[in-house]
Amino acid sequence: MAVIEVEHLHKRYRDHVAVHDVSFTVERGEIFGVLGPNGAGKTTTVECVEGLRTPDAGAVRVLGLDPRRDHDTLRTRIGVQFQESQLPEKMRVREALRLYSSFYADPMDWRTLLDDWGLADKANTPFGKLSGGQKQRLFIALALVGKPEIAVLDELTTGLDPQARRDTWGLVEDIRGRGVTVLLVTHFMAEAERLCDRIAVIDRGRVVALDTPAGLVSKVAAEQRIRFRPSVPVPDGLLTDLPEVTSMRQVGPQLEITGTGDLLQAVTSVLARHRIVAADLRVEQASLDDAFVALTGKDA
Numbered sequence: 001m002a003v004i005e006v007e008h009l010h011k012r013y014r015d016h017v018a019v020h021d022v023s024f025t026v027e028r029g030e031i032f033g034v035l036g037p038n039g040a041g042k043t044t045t046v047e048c049v050e051g052l053r054t055p056d057a058g059a060v061r062v063l064g065l066d067p068r069r070d071h072d073t074l075r076t077r078i079g080v081q082f083q084e085s086q087l088p089e090k091m092r093v094r095e096a097l098r099l100y101s102s103f104y105a106d107p108m109d110w111r112t113l114l115d116d117w118g119l120a121d122k123a124n125t126p127f128g129k130l131s132g133g134q135k136q137r138l139f140i141a142l143a144l145v146g147k148p149e150i151a152v153l154d155e156l157t158t159g160l161d162p163q164a165r166r167d168t169w170g171l172v173e174d175i176r177g178r179g180v181t182v183l184l185v186t187h188f189m190a191e192a193e194r195l196c197d198r199i200a201v202i203d204r205g206r207v208v209a210l211d212t213p214a215g216l217v218s219k220v221a222a223e224q225r226i227r228f229r230p231s232v233p234v235p236d237g238l239l240t241d242l243p244e245v246t247s248m249r250q251v252g253p254q255l256e257i258t259g260t261g262d263l264l265q266a267v268t269s270v271l272a273r274h275r276i277v278a279a280d281l282r283v284e285q286a287s288l289d290d291a292f293v294a295l296t297g298k299d300a
């Protein structure tokens, strides 16, 4: 069942069109990524979903409701973690959670959230003294305090170090594990690849592709490359006769094989049959980065 429906969304700021034509639907229980370069229109799109902006054309439905007209009803059903959120420096973690829970008729017990998000020993710490990762965990906890059905996370891990980013990914998976649908705005490929069930790639205000991470990659590059150092010279035709192999070349002591389909399996089983050992074997596959560059013409 679709919980978010965006149809031909169009939004401009004075004479600047931020979103030309964006359509997608998000199914209940999935982590849906909105991925794109800076200024692509991601935040504007998501702000229309949150009811913070009015579309100039097109339609947005969230849980079957209109985010602008039904804002009061939806406010308790969507949890939002804003890009570059801030709280007063001196506000303590427990105070922030207590304050936010007071906004809802039937909030989660904020003490449980402290435990769930590893903040129990920071309950009395002022916001300004938290690390980047702890601040993000607090913002996630605040977004969840109203027991939302949908969580919108915008640039969740920007500014975090790699370890804190990875920890945060685990938390996003936990959110989904609780049955909450997640709309995730990001420009980190690894984040989108690891977390998202499906991704809409947005560029210059338009959806240029919408698929699973693997689907996006396979759209732009079906070719794979294998490199290895054979223990003995490989006889002519042994590998190039395989239907999976499209080319083979010698690069120093290494052989580089390019091909499609189940290339690795085909090559390694022939080598094994001929008792040839493939040392330093490496498989290079197209990544979401390659897909992103091919789709948007921009480096991730």
Ligand SMILES: Nc1ncnc2c1ncn2[C@@H]1O[C@H](COP(=O)(O)OP(=O)(O)OP(=O)(O)O)[C@@H](O)[C@H]1O
Residues within 6 Å of the ligand: 013, 016, 017, 018, 036, 037, 038, 039, 040, 041, 042, 043, 044, 045, 187
């Ligand atoms: N309030 C505003 N007034 C005028 N122009 C705006 C406003 N907000 C955004 N824009 C412009 O609209 C375009 C889309 O911005 P938006 O923030 O939606 O993109 P984004 O994909 O979220 O970018 P980023 O990854 O940098 O956050 C940009 O060119 C931006 O400069």
